[in-house]
Amino acid sequence: MKSAQTGDQPGPLDSRLLMITVACTLLPVMVTLDATVVNVAQRTFIVEFSSTQAVVAWTMTAYTLALAAVIPLTGCVANRMGTKRLVLGSVLLFSLGSLLCALAPNITLLVAFRALQGLGGGMLMPLQLIILARAAGPDRLSRVLTISIVPVLLAPICGPILGGWLIDSFGWQWIFLINLPIGLLALVLAGSVLPRDVPLPAEPIDVIGMLVLSPGLVLFLYGVSLLPQRGKITDPHIWLPVAGGLTLVVAFVVHSRRRADGALIDLRLLKHQQVAAANAIRFLFAITFFGSCLLFPAYFQEVLSKTPSQSALLLLPQTLAAAAVMPTVGRLLEKHGPYGVVLMGTTLAVLGLGVFVYGMSRDQVNLPVLLAGLALFGVGSGCMITPVSWAAVHTLDSSEIAHGSTLFNVNHNIAASIGTALMSVILTSRFDGKGRGAAVGPADSLAEDAVGQGLSPDPVTLSSQVQAPDLLAHVGNETSHAYTGVFVIAMIVLAATAIPASFLPKRPATRVDATPIEPSVA
Known part of the structure; x- marks a missing residue:
């Protein structure tokens, strides 16, 4: 058909x-x-x-x-x-x-x-x-x-x-x-x-590709997953699997370039300007999106003392806003092409993070401003997800679509893992830089400040001891400042998606494709 x-x-x-x-x-x-x-x-x-x-x-x-x-x-x-x-x-x-x-x-x-x-x-x-x-x-x-x-x-x-x-x-x-x-x-x-x-x-089975790429990705992502726990890339538990994984991935890239056809993932697809741009955008976006989505609930729980269920509910504005804008995104994509839609999404998402940072940097955290920032971030994210996914496979024929989708999802998986690990490590390092050791939550920070003031660090008695000085407010401000710095970095990474976005089509596609609903053997 x-x-x-x-x-x-x-x-x-x-x-x-x-x-x-x-x-x-x-x-x-x-x-x-x-x-x-x-x-x-x-x-x-x-x-x-x-x-x-x-x-x-x-x-x-x-x-x-x-x-x-x-x-x-x-x-x-x-x-x-x-x-x-x-x-x-x-x-x-x-x-x-x-x-x-x-x-x-x-x-x-x-x-x-x-x-x-x-x-x-x-x-x-x-x-x-x-x-x-x-x-x-x-x-x-x-x-x-x-x-x-x-x-x-x-x-x-x-x-x-x-x-x-x-x-x-x-x-x-x-x-x-x-x-x-x-x-x-x-x-x-x-x-x-x-x-x-x-x-x-x-296609011929790419045995060499299977033997190097999948183990390489597993090793690399395993090392990355240990980064928040270990804290330093120089830890052998991190750099050994990361280095080993990267070596295998590089070996696959070399192998893929030498193999004319039938590589496990056809990296030649990246010669398509649109495919390369879509994957670059997805990589930067996934780092920011998944890193931020890890830190949003953590901030609500650590600074605003919300429960996990309450934190999940506070994220609803982001999700509902993204869902609400989807039908409009589809129409804009058909009329104007992906470039303008993605650029608009980048602008709105960065602005949303900026509003969120503004709300958390106030002397008194402004929850409505935080929720407005989340909603704006959701709208921007919604404007980016569909056009980028579309651009990753739109120019490919039926036999290439499978490889294009696989490449896109491998890229997404790597970026998501890097994003969550990177944001966690940056947050921890900001606490370390303030002389807090590994204290990344109010309870740990509170205990350290209590010891510094000659008070008992026992969590059972902390609450009554802290009612006198502004210890709780001090710890809350320190924690907010640490989160603020991480979200500012996230804004910079997200804004960088505008660079590869400039290589996306600036007009709606008029290409007629014979992509069949039921693929047949050529």
Whole structure:
């Protein structure tokens, strides 16, 4: 089936395409929701399994590393097997991992089953973009992306709320069992509405690429994940895996350039100016977005003394604003092309962070100003996500889309990990620079200041002791100043996306593509 519409007369979103979009939307929602739900269960795991925080943290690390290991394989496997079969197999594996997690009798098996979940879920996010790009064609892609991205934006906010409710009401097992009905729905929809795609001409299996890229990414991201805990890149626990991972990744780049065809990820796609620009924007944006989204709730809890549930609710303005602007973004993208929309998004997102910084830098923190800044940041983010995803695959033909989506998601995964680690380390270093050691929260800072004033550092008695001097206010101001500096750095990184954005098309695309809904062997 061919697209017969022009950029000026885009085809309608028929019922079949809408159902494909709904089915595809469930795929990244499952992965994102599961990652955020488990975050709130860390303390519960420590108690239930009589374990430590260092061990329990592997329930998140193993999942993340498994995702990183399998994502690079997506393009090659999708072209060989077909996307529908790959979706069904991945959802089944993810659901099986979820069931086993719920039945895990000890923390060791729970970590192992979380890795199994990651292996199943890793391909689902790039598969979503592959299927939508092929099914919608270039002239309808922007609109289906705006529909599919909204639930993905809501998942990180709903995850902690849902996780807390499930743990309190039914037990920790249900944060995994909830995946079973979602997985069943995804299987039914995928089996009934996804196109029966015929695998594209088989590419030679890139054994060398598999042996160097996936292990390289796992090693690199493992080292990066230890950065907040260890604090210094010179720590052997960090630089050894990071250096080893980078060496393997560089080896893959050299191998990919020497291999004419069939590389695990076709890096020649970066010769497309639009693809290269989209990936550069995504890299810088993901560093800022995920780093900031880690620090927003931490700030609410440490400085404003909010609970995790309250912090999650305070993030709603950001998510709802991003979701609300999505339909408008789709129309702007069709009429004006990605350049203007992305540049507008960059401006609004930077301005939103600036408003947030202004609200937190006041003598008395102004919560309405903080929420307004979050909403503005959400609008800006919403203006960037869809156009950049669109630009990453829009100029590619059907056989290249799988590799383009895989490249885009590998890039995203690396940047997200770097962003969260980098922002955490910068925050910690700002406390260290003020002579606070590793005190990164009000309780630690309060105890240190209490000792300095000759008071007992016992947390039980601190509250009554502090009522006299302005110790609490002092600690709150110090903490706010540290967060302010980190968010200013985030603003600078985000503003830098304007540079690669200048290479995006400045006019709406009028290209007519013959991207088939049901790919056939050429």
